[in-house]
Amino acid sequence: QCGNQIGAAFWQTISGEHGLDSSGVYNGTSELQLERMNVYFNEASGNKYVPRAVLVDLEPGTMDAVRAGPFGQLFRPDNFVFGQSGAGNNWAKGHYTEGAELVDQVLDVVRREAEGCDCLQGFHITHSLGGGTGAGMGTLLISKIREEFPDRMTATFSVVPSPGNSDTVVEPYNATLSVHQLVENSDGTFCIDNQALYDICMRTLKLSNPSYGDLNHLVSVVMSGITTCLRFPGQLNSDLRKLAVNMVPFPRLHFFMVGFAPLTSRGAHSFRAVSVPELTQQTFDPKNMMAASDFRNGRYLTCSAIFRGKVAMKEVEDQMRNVQTKNSSYFVEWIPNNIQNALCAVPPRGLKMSSTSIGNSTSIQDLFKRVGEQFSAMFRRKAFLHWYTGEGMDEMEFTEAESNMNDLISEYQQYQDAGIDDEEEEYEEELPVEEEEPL
DSSP, X not given: OHHHHHHHHHHHHHHHHTTBOTTSBBOOSOHHHHHTGGGTEEEOSTTBEEEOOOEEESSHHHHHHHHHSTTTTTSOGGGEEEOSSOOTTOHHHHHTSHHHHHHHHHHHHHHHHHHTOSSOOEEEEEEESSSSXXXXXXXXXXXXXXXXXXXXXEEEEEEEOOSSOOSOTTHHHHHHHHHHHHHHHOSEEEEEEHHHHHHIIIIISOOSSXXXXXXXXXXXXXXXHHHHHHHSOOSBOOOHHHHHHHHOSSXXXXXXXXXXXXXXXXXXXXXXXXXXXXXXXXXXOGGGBSSSSOGGGSOEEEEEEEEEESOOHHHHHHHHHHHHHHTGGGBOTTSSSOEEEEEESOOOTTOSEEEEEEEEEGGGHXXXXXXXXXXXXXXXXXXXXXXXXXXXXXXXXXXXXXXXXHHHHHHHHHHHHOOHHHHHHHHHHHHHHHHHTTO
């Protein structure tokens, strides 16, 4: 459900940016909107554009909601693939039984969409890690896509269970089993957290009672920011692959935190001019991070900022250098210049300029630690396990997932503590061995 709702919000946002109305008919004003329309949309007859999206769920309910929603007429009816029974928040159902039955149908649709591309770059997947379908079937789908398109990028937007409000008791199980899969199969995972989104809505946007619609809107704005370089020409373009190359220093550590600016409450828009320094400061403000871990507890391995609107390149570079010199303790010193910039001339709707930040910070381990602790507490007593073993899972798999998660946490910790000097010592010890090899 979560992935479909976020996905629908994302399509709604970018349809607006490309000048499409709710039925996909183009009535925009600018050539720029059309220029790269084909990145995300297929052109149908009569000036109508259809999103290249596949919507998947194991129960029909969410699909009906999307279809009945404001942009329901946008999607191609054949691209709704759904089962009837639901996964009931059970990861094993999504990954092994119910989901496995549906996955071939989904792959057929994915294959058909992929064949329609001139130059397929990769896949975006939106899902949650707490449920059964998004977590279980989502990870199954990712591994199947990985088999079929091994050289294409797979980026996932994953809603991780939040510390405060949990929707299901078995969230820690589902999330840990999913992370176990994502570490191996995804190229980049943008971690989004409902708790953090609630905080942003209440603190920054001053909404006293945020709905899921508000949360989804925040996510869709970030997704729009991350994909903006694919959709519009800019001075400094980046794409999924460039992003991954710049963001992932070690293959397993590809879990990113995202932030967005300007976030202002609806009433306060007209009272402030947005400048590059202000954008930069707000994008890197811990309060604006959409994952509930504070990057001040860790260090940035790498970081990327995407600016949109009429922004001077020099100003951006100066501000970025500024961020790095002022907060140098939050950046690892063994990756010099670890901020990547991208610029795009087209701002989001209703704003003069905006910026999106993507950070690969070691503090994301807080998030995994939290889930891991809850997992261990339940797994120690084998609570709820029978639901999973009943679907044919083995306890070993839980143990493996737990240890994989702990390895991930300790890897982050290891790089957080690593300085320049200790790397050199290791290097000196290794050197003589290398000289003896060519014999």
